[in-house]
Amino acid sequence: MAKRIEVSDLNIYYGNFLAVEGVNVSIEPRSITALIGPSGCGKSTFLRSLNRMHEVIPGARVEGKVVMDGVDLYGADTDPVDVRRQIGMVFQRPNPFPTMSIYDNVIAGNRLNNKKMKKAETDELVERALRGANLWNEVKDRLDRPGSGLSGGQQQRLCIARAIAVEPDVLLMDEPCSALDPISTLAIEDLMAELKDRFTIVIVTHNMQQAARVSTSTGFFNLNGVGQPGRLIEFNPTEKIFSNPDQKATEDYISGRFG
């Protein structure tokens, strides 16, 4: 299931603007990798380049290699649609499809991959995904209601259920808790800890305590100034990053002596 991602010499552009420069990193399977750094440093952009969502924006492109278990995700014969089916994504703001019921939201991805499924199979899949996202008990009596009627934290867990229902190899999370209250955040963090046994998880977060709590490795992104490209300054085990980082900039950022 879970797969390793090797990124080498990745440059990410918006049109002619170099947003992220020279990223080299290896993301381990069955682990949580956190990406931290100030706003605008390119960590979300980097995350979106891992499942080729970056190029959805007009004019956006990348140079370099992203290899997942030997397959170059930016190879000439790689279809971005296939990449996104293997690498799921959870966004900053919960985005269940408002025109679909909770049930249909969960199986939205499966409906794309495989047109014909028996009712019993989909029922089982929905329950498994919702249990996986710790949401089953809260919604089992109203699966036919719209997903947009749930609370923000429930909606975000619904989005996680939707992402894991297709059994991806990797799960990307772009600040998944930034719009949630502390209790919902805790629920999602517990969920991540469970999910890391099955998936490779990469999470972007502004919350350093969150990175310290949930992740095994942490990458620190920074930029030298406005208009400069963002860079991956340091990538190390989370314990090391938060106790004894190699780079002065990392230590300054983590301890709040920033600038």
Added chain:
Amino acid sequence: MTATKAPTPPPVQQRVVRRAGDRIFAGSAKGSGIFILLVLAGVAAFLISEAIPALTAPAEDIPGGEGLGSYIAPLVLGTLLGAVLALLVATPLAVGIALFVTYYAPRRIAAGLGYVIDLLAAIPSVVYGFWGLAVLAPALVPFHVWAADNLSWLPIFAGPASTSGRTMLTVGLVLAVMILPIISAIAREVFGQAPALHREAALALGATRWEMIKMAVLPYGKSGVIAGAMLGLGRALGETMAVAIVLSGGAGATLNLISSSNPSTIASNIALRFPEATGLGINTLVASGLVLFVITLAVNMLARWIVNRRADFSGAN
């Protein structure tokens, strides 16, 4: 909150501050709302009061000599036939155009194409009428003949084929071209506003562009498309000039779209007969206008009901 803790404050009357700007704006908005209702009520009152003599007159005094019902029924059928045909042709086309402009066309072409389609709405209906008469009708004659030969088992293509092409089919197509810009402009607007959040959710699940449109754009835009289609239907129902020029109408009720004997439509019938109508004839025409008014109202209420039926899932919450 803090005021409650103050030592025995005098019972202050909560004075709502009324600002002049707020009041002017609220008043003018309310006035506009009332104004449109008054206009509507005035039109309805006029139609009803002028139609009453025809509604109460004995059947043999109505033009045609068989009563109001049998005078208006073929007109209602003709009106609905032409408008529904136009809607069936124009709506899928308009949705296709709108999707192409918003999600497929390169940006420079998209803008240009949008202007060209909007331009269609600026052409006067008299021009459409003459275009239908001089160009479209003769061009469609071969199709009329083919349909009469091969599809005559369908009631709508029963034939015999018209040799002039001035049929309900041609009228429906002319009307379709006329309502295309309204529907596609509204569809374009709502499709363009489909939230990036949901489009990206679909793409991130591995949707192709078409699947993304199916999951995130079409459901979001559905009520807008229905609203646009109803506006178009309203225009098609009431269109006068183009129909009056193209259609060789005046025959009885028939579903046959391709023969030379077609029912007329309410609006074109009023336009053609009004100059020579007198006395009860005028009341009869106004009564048919009242029926058109009711049909349009019913269509709009039906559309509203369709849009609201699944309001929970509309994405508006």
